[in-house]
Amino acid sequence: MNIVLEILLLLLTTIFSYLEALVNLFLPVKRKSVSGEIVLITGAGHGIGRATAAEFAKLQSVLVLWDINKNGVEETAAQCRKIGAKVYTYVVDCSKREDISKAADQTTRAFLPSMMKKNHGHIVTIASLAGSIGVPFLVDYCSTKFAAVGFHKALTAELAALKISGIKMTCLCPTFVDTGFVKNPSSSFSPVLVTEDVAKTLVDGILINKKMICIPSFASLSAVLEVLLPERAQRALNAFQGVKFDAKVRCLDKDKQT
Template sequence: MQFILSCFLLLPLLIVFTLESLLKLFIPKKRKSVTGEIVLITGAGHGIGRLTAYEFAKLKSKLVLWDINKHGIEETAAECRRLGAKAHAFVVDCSNREDIYNSAKKVKAEIGDVSILINNAGVVYTSDLFATQDPEIEKTFEVNIFAHFWTTKAFLPAMMKCNHGHIVTVASAAGYVGIPFLMAYCSSKFAAIGFHKTLTAELAALERTGVKTTCLCTNFINTGFIKNTSTSLGPPLEPEEVVDKLMNGILTEQKMIFVPYCIKILTMLERIFPDRFLTVLKRKFNIKFDANIGYKIKGQ
């Protein structure tokens, strides 16, 4: 009873904070400067990681670029330099913890303390549970979530020491809604969102609120990783559109970025609507893509 009463006493705060949030929708938030900040981006050899590197290069940040693809990461670094930024390319296997830790030591020794960490590297296998090989499941988690722990453990202490920094988690709408034939990927992205939310809470508990956190959740992106995607939510997103939203979210210190915005609404509705209705609603999404199905119905 005492707990219910204490919650009821929070009602005035709820009203004030709700009005404040509504007001902020009409007042553009000032973008912070990232000039001179050391920005490390994993998976920077292609796609979202590469385009994000270009945007930070335009803002005169110092780029530390990681990718397993040597040719791709060197191309990204060369373009960042052409845009006027200092860029350092490292060939790093984000599925390998020791490779991450060793590369982090080199970065700190040769370049300095990273102040913006963007955990972007990811892998995806489009297959049902039975067609997904055990090593593929392991690699999905090693890259999509375990690497977040290793990079954050490597670079967060310096951020916490000066109470300044930013950690960005590139997750997915698949971290909120389970999608058939993406079981390993969805599971890893559910974990990535949990990582972001818990890290945010932990930084607050340790009174290190100067270290900001941001999480990106998107619909399918036209990067070629998933073939022939289609959904009633709209065509696959273009990488440039996603990076534009991501950069705005980082520079205005948004905790969650949803692209398109309707994904946020859908995550809210999932907590309210009955399961049977949600089942029907998810069918309406009509999500399709090429996938390898290992399960065979008897007689087929």
């Protein structure tokens, strides 16, 4: 195709996309039903995983709960069964391929190849705002969350390239959540989030096929500002936000250096 025509088509598509998004703002949002759907939740023995399981239990989903902690995942299962959900639990170390394969053989095999074959499903990635901006003294954590966001974006693009429209993608990017992972977190503009509130927002987003969920919503501006602002202004903004938490920073005793 002629390059001029390709550019024209791109411009028309962009304009149409903006108009479509504007119209959708005024249309009622349709929520899908997950009643009877199999929902596999990793890390279900605590934190966001446990709270998310409870939310899907309320929606009458069939829960498959994975966690490395047997007591934790059984406690979650007991809570969900009280709500009325059908629950299956497995002790799985998701860092070990053999554990995942074994558990998958025992579950209805709702992984990507099967989903692609059926053109049906929903993949949710639990990331963090630390997956789009760097946080001092959380280098290892930020690295894993950047990878999680990258996985979400790359797989979303790949499914689109394969024209597989029935598999939806959602990525959760909250600020600090009260899970105990970081001690005494605080920020000048964002309160520490409650796990149950995060789970409710996540499930609401899943039901309307929302691709990216930032909590609080204004946190989505951080990635944009990082591109637009000069480096000095970025540092000033980071300092202005007043993000604090207890961290152990490795240091050397100068008197013992050789």
